[in-house]
Amino acid sequence: MMNEYPKKTCSIERLVTIPADIQKVLDGKKTATRRNGVYAYPGEIMELDGKTFVIDALYRQTLGELTDEQAQQEGYTNLDAYKETITSMHAHAKMPWLPEMKVWVHEYSPVDK
Numbered sequence: 001m002m003n004e005y006p007k008k009t010c011s012i013e014r015l016v017t018i019p020a021d022i023q024k025v026l027d028g029k030k031t032a033t034r035r036n037g038v039y040a041y042p043g044e045i046m047e048l049d050g051k052t053f054v055i056d057a058l059y060r061q062t063l064g065e066l067t068d069e070q071a072q073q074e075g076y077t078n079l080d081a082y083k084e085t086i087t088s089m090h091a092h093a094k095m096p097w098l099p100e101m102k103v104w105v106h107e108y109s110p111v112d113k
């Protein structure tokens with residue numbers, strides 16, 4: 001399974017770190033995280049505030065392919081709200097929103113115990 005994916009660029013613990021995002025995941029409002037690199041493989045377990053989540057899917061996508069529905073998976077009302085947050089978050093790096101930029105999508109869901 002691991003062979004289909006590149007080596008991780010970061011660990012699963014770094015996938016969701018912003019307190020507001022952690023809360024969105026815990027509330028079921030955020031079920032995906034996009035990153036420049038691979039932080040987790042499908043089947044891996046992520047712990048947030050004592051709750052367990054499993055990585056369901058990992059795939060590549062360009063920012064230009066993002067839909068409102070996918071922005072909602074990220075915990076935003078629509079694509080514009082997501083874009084605004086991402087570009088302001090990376091303002092120090094002067095990161096523009098590049099439709100052709102590829103990102104890794106990590107989708108996850110709670111593990112019921």
